[in-house]
Amino acid sequence: MAAYAMIAAATYQDSGFFTPLYHIAATFIAPDAMMSSMQSAAGGDSFYFSAGPALLGAVIHMMVGAVYGAIFGLLVWVAKLRGISVFVSGIVWGLVVFAASVWVGLPIAAALFGGGDPIRTMASMVGYPTFLVEHLLYGGVLGVLLAVRPSHR
Template identity: 55%
Template sequence: MSSTTSTQVEIKAGFGRTLIVGAVAGVIGSLVMAMFAMMAAATYQHTGFFTPLYHIGSLLLDPSTMMASMEQGMAGSNFYFVFGPAVVGALIHMMVGAMYGVLFAVIVRMAKLRGMMLLLAGMIYGAVVFAVSAWVGLPLAATIFSAGDPITNMASMVGYPTFLVEHIMFGVATAFALLPFTRNRSA
């Protein structure tokens, strides 16, 4: 095998690893984001701990579980739980997190970000993901899946400040998960 071909194989293998590492980092970021969203929903929003999962799940499912959870939360019962819609919401959230994680890992690799610059980039990336999600991704997904207002208006329903903080936490957690892989430049 020539040295050029060997280098091309190494680059492709490195890029493939970047995609996998990015997906895993994005799932980790989505889990951190979800935990904050769920704590916010159970505390100062008074809408119920599992409501964020049902809200996301309403992309594919009837929003009645989300509404029931919100009603229970407002009545003081924070832990209304329905397995199916919770799992659907969690899976959708982690899949979207994986997608955004892959994109971020590619950016990190191309820009050769490391250390504090990587974490700062994660914070900025989270803010960008917030804007893209709130004003493009969610309305588009609502149209494609005929999901209506719960998805179209998710950012305003959650509250823009909380939605922004959730996404910044996603970006920072994703960046933090990528840190070990940037030391030897494989992500």
């Protein structure tokens, strides 16, 4: 998911390879790194890097993904899903996470932590199609990982 977001940002979005990490970090810090990255990309440098905001964005993203992944894992376990049904359910879960993020999680995070518009409107800033593909990839990979896991009965 993150790799796709970063490649999209560096290529067809022309906003800078690390911009997605800075965008996520803007939940808790000023969006300065995000804006600098976007300005650098507009000037032809798609690889502006600021370690602190990049690390913060990566940690936030991984923690949120881990929580959603744990919830999905519990649902798969309770429903006793196996094989291809786990993969298909993962894709559906990616859609659920997309919707929950866009219309619930991001607006709440923006209000609680002071991220404002960059966080509240993240999906529209990124572009809904790209944001949706990111989440479907997340769900699909999550589904594959759980589908091929060793069974411990």
